[in-house]
Amino acid sequence: MKFLCVECDRQMQFEERQLPGDGTLAAAFRCPTCGRVVALLTNPMETQLVASLGVKIGGTTIDSQPLETVRGMVTTGRDDAFEDGKGETGKGKGPLPAWSREAQERLARVPGFVRGMVKRIYLDYAKDRGIAEITPAVMDTARSELGLEGM
C-alpha cells in the first residue's frame, strides 16, 4: 500500500500508527514536500482481517514472536499455557532493560495467556533502541510503532 500526494506528485511516507478506539486502526502518512498528513482509517472488520493475516500495516521493526497471532487473538487460552525457557528473554545481547513500577503494574493487568509475549515484545523494542527503562510511555510508543492491535 502506497500513498501519493497528488498535488506534489510525491509518495507519502509512513508517519505513525494509532488505535484510536472502537476497533479502528489508523495509519498516518506525511508528504515529504508539503508536509500534509493523511490517515488511513480501517473499520473494525478491516482491522480484524489485517490482524488475522498476521501482518502489520506500516510494517514492523522487530521479529515476530512464536505463535504471535494465536497468543494475540485467542480469548479462551489458559493463563499458564506458556512458560519461559531458561535464560531466553528478549533478543540480542546486552543488559535487559529495567521495568518501572508503573510499567510492571500495567503488564500485570495483561491476561496471562498473552503476558509473556507482550513482555518479550516490549523488551525487544527497548533493547533495539537502547532504552534502559520501560515505562508506560515507552509501552504506548511501542504499541503505536509496532502495530500491536489490541494488546
Next chain:
Amino acid sequence: MSLNIRTYHELTEADRSGLADQIGAQRRRVADRLASVRRVVAVLSGKGGVGKSFVTAGLARALARSGRSTGVLDADFNGPTAPQLLHLPVTSCTLQADVIEPLVSAEGVRCFSMAFLLEDGRPLAFRGPETEGHVWRETLEAATLREFLADVAWGALDELLVDLPPGVQRFQELTELLPARPAVLAVTIPTPESRDAVRRALRAANDGKATLLGVVENMVGGPFVGNAADELAAEFGIPVLARVPFHPGEDVWENVVSKLQ
C-alpha cells in the same frame, strides 16, 4: 479535470507496510522450520467420526517405536484430542528464543495441539468484532495452522503427521502453506456414506497433486457394513494399508509402518 495519479509500481520508494513481503516472510519461516522434516503426511477423511485422530496416534506411536522420529500436529483446533490419544498431559509449553517446544510422549512422539493452550472445557474463541465472524475466523484458523507449522521446534523428523479436522478446507490450507505437496493417508469406515465423503477428499488431494499413500479402514468388524476401503483403493489406485478393528493390537499399527516407506 482528472487527477494525475500514478501506479503503485511507478512510485519507486519502498512500501513500508510491505504486506506481500510480510506474507512471503511467513511462508519462508514455514519452509525453514520444515526443512529438517523428511515427509509431511496429512491424515484426512472428509468425514467426521471415522477415527482420524485415533489412527494418527496409533500410527505415530508405532512409527516412533520403530525408530522413526515422528511428530503429530493436531490441526483440529476446535476438537483437539491428540494429547489424550498420545497419553500426554496438558501442561505448560516452554517458550525458547523464537520457538515453542513441542511436548514429547513416552514413545518419543513430538506433539503440538490447541489442547495445550485452551482453558479446560472452553471452546476456541478469538478476539474480534461480534458480527460477521465467519469472514475472519477461517483466516485466523489458517494463521494458527501456519504458526503451528512454523513456530514449533519440530526438529529433525522422519514423519510429521498432520491430524486434520473433517472436510477438505484445512487440507487445502495446509497444501498452500507447505513448501512441497504433503503425502496423504485417508481414513474411512466401511460404509458407503463414508466412502462417498472420503472420495471427495481424495479427489481434492489428487487435484492438489498430493502423493496418496493409501487408505486405512477403521472400525472394521462392528456395526458398520460396506467395502469402502477396497472401493476407494481400486478407484484411486492406492493400497489398503490396514483394516483396523475396534480394539486393535499394536501389530495393526506396526503393519502399517512396514508399508509406509
